[in-house]
Amino acid sequence: MADHPAGGTSPEALLRQRYMASLNRKYREMEAAWRDTQVHHWNATALTRLRTRVHRIAGSAGSYGLDELGELARAADTALKLAAADSGKRQAAGMAVQSLLRSLHSLAERSSA
Amino acid sequence: MGLPQPTIDFLHSELLRNTRCLVVSLDEEGRIARLDCPWGEWTLDILQPGRPLPPPLDAVLAAAPADCAVQYFPYIYLQDDMVADVYVLGKDVPHSLILRDVSDMHRAELKFQQKAYEVSLLLEKQAELNRKLEAQRAELERANQAKSRFIASMSHEFRSPITSIMGQAELLARADKESELPAAIQRASWHLLTLVENLLEQARLGEGIHQLSIAAVDLATVLTDMRLLFTAQAEAKGIRFSVADPPRSVALSTDELRLRQVLINLIGNAIRYTAQGRVELTLRVHGDALEFVISDTGPGIAAEDRERIFEPFQRLDPGRQSGAGLGLAVSSQLVRAMGGQLRVDSEVGQGSTFRVSLPRGAAEGEPDEVDLHGLRVLLVDDDPDVLALYEVFLEGWGIQVTRSSGYREALEHMADGVFDLALSDLQLQDGNGEELLERIRATQPECRTILMSGAGEPVQAIGRSVGTTDAYLQKPIPSDRLRATIASLAGRGPD
Numbered sequence: 001m002a003d004h005p006a007g008g009t010s011p012e013a014l015l016r017q018r019y020m021a022s023l024n025r026k027y028r029e030m031e032a033a034w035r036d037t038q039v040h041h042w043n044a045t046a047l048t049r050l051r052t053r054v055h056r057i058a059g060s061a062g063s064y065g066l067d068e069l070g071e072l073a074r075a076a077d078t079a080l081k082l083a084a085a086d087s088g089k090r091q092a093a094g095m096a097v098q099s100l101l102r103s104l105h106s107l108a109e110r111s112s113a
Numbered sequence: 114m115g116l117p118q119p120t121i122d123f124l125h126s127e128l129l130r131n132t133r134c135l136v137v138s139l140d141e142e143g144r145i146a147r148l149d150c151p152w153g154e155w156t157l158d159i160l161q162p163g164r165p166l167p168p169p170l171d172a173v174l175a176a177a178p179a180d181c182a183v184q185y186f187p188y189i190y191l192q193d194d195m196v197a198d199v200y201v202l203g204k205d206v207p208h209s210l211i212l213r214d215v216s217d218m219h220r221a222e223l224k225f226q227q228k229a230y231e232v233s234l235l236l237e238k239q240a241e242l243n244r245k246l247e248a249q250r251a252e253l254e255r256a257n258q259a260k261s262r263f264i265a266s267m268s269h270e271f272r273s274p275i276t277s278i279m280g281q282a283e284l285l286a287r288a289d290k291e292s293e294l295p296a297a298i299q300r301a302s303w304h305l306l307t308l309v310e311n312l313l314e315q316a317r318l319g320e321g322i323h324q325l326s327i328a329a330v331d332l333a334t335v336l337t338d339m340r341l342l343f344t345a346q347a348e349a350k351g352i353r354f355s356v357a358d359p360p361r362s363v364a365l366s367t368d369e370l371r372l373r374q375v376l377i378n379l380i381g382n383a384i385r386y387t388a389q390g391r392v393e394l395t396l397r398v399h400g401d402a403l404e405f406v407i408s409d410t411g412p413g414i415a416a417e418d419r420e421r422i423f424e425p426f427q428r429l430d431p432g433r434q435s436g437a438g439l440g441l442a443v444s445s446q447l448v449r450a451m452g453g454q455l456r457v458d459s460e461v462g463q464g465s466t467f468r469v470s471l472p473r474g475a476a477e478g479e480p481d482e483v484d485l486h487g488l489r490v491l492l493v494d495d496d497p498d499v500l501a502l503y504e505v506f507l508e509g510w511g512i513q514v515t516r517s518s519g520y521r522e523a524l525e526h527m528a529d530g531v532f533d534l535a536l537s538d539l540q541l542q543d544g545n546g547e548e549l550l551e552r553i554r555a556t557q558p559e560c561r562t563i564l565m566s567g568a569g570e571p572v573q574a575i576g577r578s579v580g581t582t583d584a585y586l587q588k589p590i591p592s593d594r595l596r597a598t599i600a601s602l603a604g605r606g607p608d
Contacts, residue, residue, distance in 0.1 A: 011505045019498055055540060059566075060498040062589025070589055 019064045023108035051080050072100045120209045133214040177201040271309045311439040330369045332359040357395040371447045378440035379407045379467050387411040400584030400598045408466040414459040486511030493523045493537035506592045520544025532560050539566035550582050561602040
């Protein structure tokens, strides 16, 4: 995203800064949703809340230049969808969510440093 | 009861309480002194007061050790089919024997043992059958693989001379431009090569091999080649074959060889089955998908045949038309392997339209210098980050953006205003984005629609959205792709 030709920062760049600043909150919210999902034995309400958070990252991260985060989120999105239909797939979904959380946490720490 | 206390105590134990028992009390000479039945009536002819113990009870008494207060002898056979557990009480007092009737239990146990034996025989038989089945399956698998290897080998052997014939025909055509013979030889060779390619592909697909070679496809060349390949064939039948020009600045990345094979199969079929009228090949862009449409004025396909025609060796009219029945099966599998979908729309007497939808792949963003100023766009997404970013993109292009974070809010905006284009995410908190776009089209038919999704299954979304929305875009959407799609739908760019 280039700087605005008239000087100052472009709207896209400002939005990107805002997005990066929101990563910490996104991490905390997703981590809480993941914990709830496990505590409540993957019930539909907790799982839906988690999937919504993962799905949003899947849809937005790439647009803000965070391609790897977006890929991890898409993988977790797909894995959670499968786990919702088949409890045997929960372990794989859990691993995908953990990978996403690690990446999100790492990015959040770097952006707030 | 007049019995010794130890006997009474034992009778009232958990073991014997309320079960059918007979107490046989003996005198000091070992004769039966009395018979008592604590609960209910039970007599045995072999036991008579004043008589000695009959066999086998006399042997039971003799076997009881002297130092044991109670000795247990299970399953003693008495008269007829009567079976009793026998308890011998003490040897330092006048003896008592307690008989407990276990005839029913004994019969049940015998029956159970018989059944267990029969089950074990069945299990053994089943294990034997499973072994045979496994052996047969392994044999079939070996035969199948051998067949596939044979087909692949033979097809390869056929391909070389056919290619040589086609090359010679090409040389003949250049040397004698007047003669029709070289063209006839080439057409027949193409037909033969197609059959061989389908056979080889069927063998490859049978072994689960999907080695695709993905690269940028020159669409103009592919379409031109199809025109050159089939025009003469169509004209010979008196039908018109037309190929639309490809959309400007549209790129496709896929396995070009397999794509050509699919188009050759579909166009060849269309011409073969059409007696009069036309066959057309056109292209349509749907955001991230490209659709090849082959339509004809042939006899059409009945509803009950529309699924089976995609199975191997299935032909609609085997008596009248040539072919091995592999073309559609192979095409369907190839398209799936390329990440796309092959569908047919057809009614008997109304011709057929085959649609090949393929993801456009990592195509470069098409250059676009189109002016989008003043375009009225409704943008719907429940993710505020996405909404904010795309709004910035759209407004940067001069577009008037109305943003909405959900289904209901979007419908309110539609009721209040007119839009040229509506973009919606598939999954909204309060509804389904595809349904929203369908409703928008129903109320504002001039409004074009784009469905966006971050879902991990783009092929299914393509198949679902084509026909219900104007375009589908998979997130993350680069700004140049978004702009090009909007431009093409708004009638201000390539279509």
